[in-house]
Amino acid sequence: MSKNFIAIKEELDSAGASLIAVSKTKPNEAIMELYQAGQRAFGENRVQELVQKYESLPKDISWHLIGHLQKNKVKYIAGFVDTIQSIDSIELLKIVNKKAQENDRNINVLLQIKIAQEDSKYGFEMAKLVNQLDPKLYKNVKFCGVMGMATFTDDQAQVRSEFERLNKYHSRLKEELFDSYPGFRTISMGMSGDYKIAIEEGSTMVRIGSLLFGTRNNN
Numbered sequence: 001m002s003k004n005f006i007a008i009k010e011e012l013d014s015a016g017a018s019l020i021a022v023s024k025t026k027p028n029e030a031i032m033e034l035y036q037a038g039q040r041a042f043g044e045n046r047v048q049e050l051v052q053k054y055e056s057l058p059k060d061i062s063w064h065l066i067g068h069l070q071k072n073k074v075k076y077i078a079g080f081v082d083t084i085q086s087i088d089s090i091e092l093l094k095i096v097n098k099k100a101q102e103n104d105r106n107i108n109v110l111l112q113i114k115i116a117q118e119d120s121k122y123g124f125e126m127a128k129l130v131n132q133l134d135p136k137l138y139k140n141v142k143f144c145g146v147m148g149m150a151t152f153t154d155d156q157a158q159v160r161s162e163f164e165r166l167n168k169y170h171s172r173l174k175e176e177l178f179d180s181y182p183g184f185r186t187i188s189m190g191m192s193g194d195y196k197i198a199i200e201e202g203s204t205m206v207r208i209g210s211l212l213f214g215t216r217n218n219n
Ligand SMILES: *Cc1c(COP(=O)(O)O)cnc(C)c1O
Pocket: 022, 024, 045, 066, 067, 149, 190, 191, 192, 193, 207, 208, 209, 210, 211
């Protein structure tokens, strides 16, 4: 496991992309192994599991929520979560902002945008996002960029074109909504199976689980 980690880290470092180690379903011992090797940013997709791991692991870990977040669960993570990568509606954004304010802190957010051809349930439609979002209204969130998932397919050309599209969306949002937000620079794309393509298409942050921790039995 550590051997994989070191090789992947080197590859990402030279590409200028950061690594979120996706530890969902994996035990604390597995997380600690990467922690000892220097990794500090971990991703989880379930609130309850995230809270348990936050409570039992070192406090200098940066926790990223990467899965769909229900509005009534924001309160459980608002006090500690570093980044919510899966902001997929204006309603959710409002609540995250409110709970961050109640906790007297800022929460980093990524806007999850639909790029896959398959009918994925979550994520903004780009056109709607541009029309609906007014960044000024959210004082307690820091807009850090975008997140997306490509279609689950062997067709590399398709995956590549979806990542290329997310990169363009990021540029367009930067121009049209986040011109005065220098922190809006993250393009979170790429998982175990497609991160090399993602990097070639401009990813600045990859979310890798199974390549680091081994395959999961369930999600
Ligand atoms: C599980 C998950 C990952 C990591 O997937 P692997 O294929 O195990 O690398 C990345 N992003 C999201 C949103 C996930 O849910």
